[in-house]
Amino acid sequence: MKKGSDRASGAPRDDKQPGIVVLCVLTCVLAVAGCSLAPPHQAPPLPVASAYPADTGESSGLASAGLLAPEIAWRDYFADPQLKALIAQALAHNRDLRTAVLRVAEAQAAYGIQRADQFPTIAAGIDGSRARVPGDLSPTGRALTSDQYQIGVGLAAWELDFWGRVRNLKEAALEAYLATDAARHAVTVSLIAQVADAYFGLLELDERLALARQTVANRETSLGIFTRRFEVGAIARMDVVQVDTLLQQARALVAQIEQARAAQAHALTLLLGAPLSEGMQTAKLDDRAVPQDLPVGLPAEVLLQRPDIMVAEHQLRAAGANIGAARAAFFPRITLTGFFGTASAELDGLFDADSRAWRFAPSLSLPIFDAGRNRAALQLAEVRRDLAVVNYEKSVQAAFRDVSDALSARRWLGEQVRIAEATLKAQAERARLVMLRYDNGSAPYFEWLDAQRDLLTAEQQWVQARRALLSSKVRLYAALGGGSQDIAAPPVRPKP
DSSP: OHHHHHHHHHHHHHHTHHHHHHHHHHHHHHHHTOOOOSOOOOOOOOOSOSSOOGGGTOOSOOOOSSOOGGGSOHHHHOOOHHHHHHHHHHHHHOHHHHHHHHHHHHHHHHHHHHHHTTSOOEEEEEEEEEEEEOGGGSTTSSOEEEEEEEEEEEEEEEEEOTTSHHHHHHHHHHHHHHHHHHHHHHHHHHHHHHHHHHHHHHHHHHHHHHHHHHHHHHHHHHHHHHHHHHHTTSSOHHHHHHHHHHHHHHHHHHHHHHHHHHHHHHHHHHHHTSOOOTTOOOOOOOTTSSOSOOOOOOHHHHGGGSHHHHHHHHHHHHHHHHHHHHHHTTSOEEEEEEEEEEEESSGGGTTSTTOEEEEEEEEEEOOOOOTTHHHHHHHHHHHHHHHHHHHHHHHHHHHHHHHHHHHHHHHHHHHHHHHHHHHHHHHHHHHHHHHHHHHTTOSOHHHHHHHHHHHHHHHHHHHHHHHHHHHHHHHHHHHTTTTGGGSOOOSSOOOO
């Protein structure tokens, strides 16, 4: 009889379940349609001039024709096959880039955790308990032993996001993830430029070393000739000593360049993340290794495509979302907890028709007194947003300077290369003429020594100027965000 009355009393409660389901659905809809208290995002105006400085040669304020640097893949920009292979090796093995990639994965996982808070957490559970109450605590005065078993699914405390607190925290995590991915792009662009610059530096040292070794061989020959002349009494001992001094200076230069080349090779190896290939061929600097002319474009359309500017912008968006979350803390917080399953005092009664059990427990919390905690949290979020604005503006100004410096270097280093080439031709002709005059006895010996020293210096400076020009073109490519569109994106972009 008791069991039958339980069924009868349980029927009305079962009839109310559709109303509870409707209430849950309505609350879900309200949660999804909740408002957001975050300020609307508005990027600050670019705190730089609308055109590059006049000393760069790009001050016309007109957009350049052709593809801009971010649209040119690094494989298309660099012509040297050996350099392309080195860059590919660095992209595969460089540890800094690996760290940046792992940072992206870390930020993506953090975003996934934060995004999950938007949805209810439902878990299945099985509970069982057995308890004994002593007689002096029992209402009947006798010791009681009771059993309780329960199985079902439960809803953990799920916050109804009426004010957008959870959604804004999710948005901040998303922007942090995107900022980390943009930072990976920045590391990749920087790595490409560093490898190219280190490679050109190695070629410069190889070419300077070859010139210095050739100078050593020529001066060894000259020393033999002057020694024979001294032996037959044609010249004084001082002339032989001076030629030997020139020879030792050239040998010292060879040793210095050898040391610099070893250090440059070690630096390139560190960038590659793996040993240099033994099959790497010694090559000379090729003035056509990178394009002579690279379209620059206007600052407004170029700077915003740089990965580091994208990092600053995502950080600014994240700061705005955090303000919305801080504002929402002033409003009531509603959470839902629920359970649906079966419960029984006997294990074999869990699946009886009248063992159905459910629990629905909404909770509302309204901050009344927190000693100013929420106000301070909002002030902190607003200050961090202001810091993000300053960081964004600073990043834009630094990028503008990078591009301006690279443009100026490309312009004036090109002029220096032409001057160095003309100087080298003049010094080579001067050395030839002085040698003829000295052999004919119409020029003093010290004039010949000066001509030889100046020729070696001119050769070294010419190679250094050519390498500096190539490096300036690489820096310009990187400063303009070159190749950033060619970098692979993450496998899966997170869902909002």
